[in-house]
Amino acid sequence: MNEVVSELTYKLKEELKNSIEYKQLKQFEKELENNKDIQLLVYKKDMLIVKLEDILKYKDKNSVEVLMIQKEINDCLTKINSFEIVQKYNKALSEFNALLDKINKEILSF
Numbered sequence: 001m002n003e004v005v006s007e008l009t010y011k012l013k014e015e016l017k018n019s020i021e022y023k024q025l026k027q028f029e030k031e032l033e034n035n036k037d038i039q040l041l042v043y044k045k046d047m048l049i050v051k052l053e054d055i056l057k058y059k060d061k062n063s064v065e066v067l068m069i070q071k072e073i074n075d076c077l078t079k080i081n082s083f084e085i086v087q088k089y090n091k092a093l094s095e096f097n098a099l100l101d102k103i104n105k106e107i108l109s110f
Helices: 002-017 020-034 036-055 064-082 084-108
Strands: none
Touching: 002 084, 020 036, 020 084, 036 064, 064 084
16 A cells, blocks of 8 residues: 555655646746846845844834835845746745645545
């Protein structure tokens, strides 16, 4: 039984890797990784989140400093999400996740 399950799991994994959804996702992922403007904004957002976490250790969540950093984070996210490649990636990720959900439901419906 375990060998059959392992073999079928391997086949499913290969089918997923060969799916259009997965290939598109990987293509857009590479484009994101190679886009220096997006990477810079992601880095900036990550550094702001670290700064926010530090400030929250000694400031109230409604303090001016916290609210300003949250606004900067939101501005970064808005800029990141405005790139067409990010929108394409998010769509491809959603489609791949829908495929995984469908498989999950099919496997678990017995």
